[in-house]
Amino acid sequence: MMTFLDFQPRNALLNHSRSFAHRSAITLALLVVTPLHAAPGDNLTAVRDLSGKVGPIVGSALACSDISRPRIQAVIGKFQAVIRDASNSQADRDETTRLFDRSIADGRQAVANGRQDCRRAELQLADLERSIGAPVATAGALPDAATGPRSAAAAGATSATPAQPVRGVTDREITFGSVVPLSGANKESGRLLKVGIEAAFNRANEAGGVNGRMLKLVVANDDYDPNRTLDAMKQLYEKEQVFGFIGNFGTATAAVAIPYSLERRVLFFSPYTGANVTRHDPPDRYVFNYRPSYAEEADALVRYLVKLRRVPPRQIALFAQDDSFGDAGFAGVAKAYRALGLNDAAILRVNYTRNTVDVEPAINQLKAQKVPVRAVIMVATSRAAAKFIEKAHDALPGAAFVNVSAVGASALANELTLLGPQYATGVIVTQAVPAVSGYSSLVLDYKAALAKHFPGEPADYTSLEGYIEASILIQALKNAGQELNTERLIDTLESMRNIDLGLGARLSFGTAEHQASHKIWGTVLDGTGTYQPIELE
Template identity: 65%
Template structure:
């Protein structure tokens, strides 16, 4: 079959149907079933092809069969022919006679034949008298979708753009904007431009509700992407769920966004804090030979710190170690008041040799500043939320001895690397935001935005939240150039579980390290 066969076939069958006697429609449909069925079957054999797309074709053809059949036996015969043809198409893929790239292209051609100008499936078999009477009537528009116009799709981000964590919000927005600008330059998504609208919550949960309300009610966003923080997510997620609105790619690894089964409207790109801290504990105990009782946790005194501490405790239990004696050193959110934590660290016997830090960049830097000379051999590790670049800058101001060897686990590849996605990101960042340095937080925003963009493209022009979620849940083996495939399903709303290790060198640059 050539790439043009579908349009030729539809034209020929339409011409035949126009002059056919009323009773001959079944022959037209029979011929069509033998040709469309293999496309359906080959698409079904390809896990990357979104199931809602295929189901749309199946539903339309079922309606055609029903209209063309004069009795139940005829209908069953046509349905069985379609099913047998679909089985042949599936077999062609599984035996290697056809690849999924061709299968997807043929499905796209068929979709255009159904929805585009020219012959349609219903037209091929001849309209009924009732349909003929309204054939030239305008197609009624569906109900308007919040945040979606003929030319634009609006998304919102509630994040800190003021206060001590503002660099996290700025970088997350920067990464998403870079991805949106890149796709908009290429014509947008199905002809619509993507737009990101920001609201500042200052990383304070009391401000998150008003920020979400502003985006939803005033700015009329379609969904939320890239919200920053765990305590703020504890407010933002329920707000989105109550309104059945997408909450995508938040900058947090907390379990409140990772329920089992997953919340229908919540999707994560990144690995969880439990996965990050588990990787760190295994690294410290197995590669660095630190005794578990010599590992402490420096944590923000809220749900973010709780999530990281719970991850460490779980890792201890996995190792068969009692987690009840883990030392937790606390500080208050949006402060650098770490004196109590430092005093508590000094009192520990035996001396602590490694600290797992679940903090933001300024508090983490202040803690390292106040303890580095007291414990020259201390190993400091941070989860990715810390804000790697901002942490490096804070420590760089203090001097090389404060930065050298500080570890940060990452949920994206090294920004200094040469993977396809990183190169694409850095080129786009330089084009749209010249002068901005590559950053782990903005890279995460860029990657997450691209995952969403791919789902938006597959959903097609008839966009609404449920159709988009169907396509997200059908994402299989998505290759964005990260070195790992990304997957979602109805029971899995986190696409990546990969942890990368990095450590600062004497020049304040992150170098990759092996965690196992």
């Protein structure tokens, strides 16, 4: 393996006006990115340290539209090869890749915040290219349609490289994947998401597709079980060769799926979760959300109960799934308490286990409180929420039951109306989409698509969300143009401002903002199981 001294002549070519820290980073790049001869794992610590130095250079370059993507992809591909060579196991590789991705995001954020300019980013990338022997292309060259970092590196990509095949994209079709529950307690929510996405895809296809290509959705079932999610992701990516993912269901499942997507630099678009696992700051480059966060929904519910319903904070409890989904809801409630100047240490949380309806321990815990509970904020899936409301109806007389949108509005309404109108009446659900009974242009388009492609399928909040997220993605695909690849699509998404779908809410993305919507709608069930709109503030 070559040593530090072996690289001194080349290092002397660097611009001496740049900082010593930057020269050190490039020297490390020379030491490590040059093909390794040590045994796998010997250089893992050095590679992890280097990821925090090379990553910001790559990220800054990615944030500058005038720097051609194949140049950046060639560097990324070489560094990914280093990560593979230095790793003892898949776990080591995954962890180091996440560190590299995070440092790339830091570099992008530096440009977005004005701490770095694109001229300096270009100079740093050129230095890094010379250090590792990557071809230095003209800064303004247009990117090719390479599938991503690995293919670009393998081809020694430059701006003159012929377009390479893109995974999941042919001259006639673009294939997306979605991992949702199609069996088990949450199968209806999974089915509805699929219906909504396919309704939007079908509507686009009947109008000629996107830039001449038809859209296709392939769905894999993980039964809302994170132990099955990875196999489902692999099935879609490796066997079905999908271009990207859209509408994956769940929080604990997203915690498994997102690292898989990030390692492969594949789009993970609009998962059905409001948890922080999909909302890092700065955002993960390949992860985009449509819906508001659970923290935003919980904040709206706390304010509604305290300010409009006049419920004393000490008489509000939280019923939550005992996992990261429930933790996200609790964090949102705690944040809302602090914002109101309240003590979040006093919040009473009771739990149930994912994929069960075992709510008795939670009910007993609430019944045992000396101060009666007057309202319960619920961070649960539909069957567990319905069972809880059924048991709590008599145990907590007069209590208000308020749910975040992930409960699955229609599924919850169906469960409660089967029990009787007294169980449904007054139950509140926040929504990430407008009322399905409304007359906005988007809702009317959605209903028309349902009527044509899914005759007899009633309008539903979950399928409407699937339709909206797919509609945003379709617009991005159109804007990205004929020469489609993942990096071009990501850049397009980050440039989309004031997206007008006819929702009556402002939707925007940016380099530092990968969540399109912050709008929360309020609804309340009546005795017939129909949701009526309510004001939350």
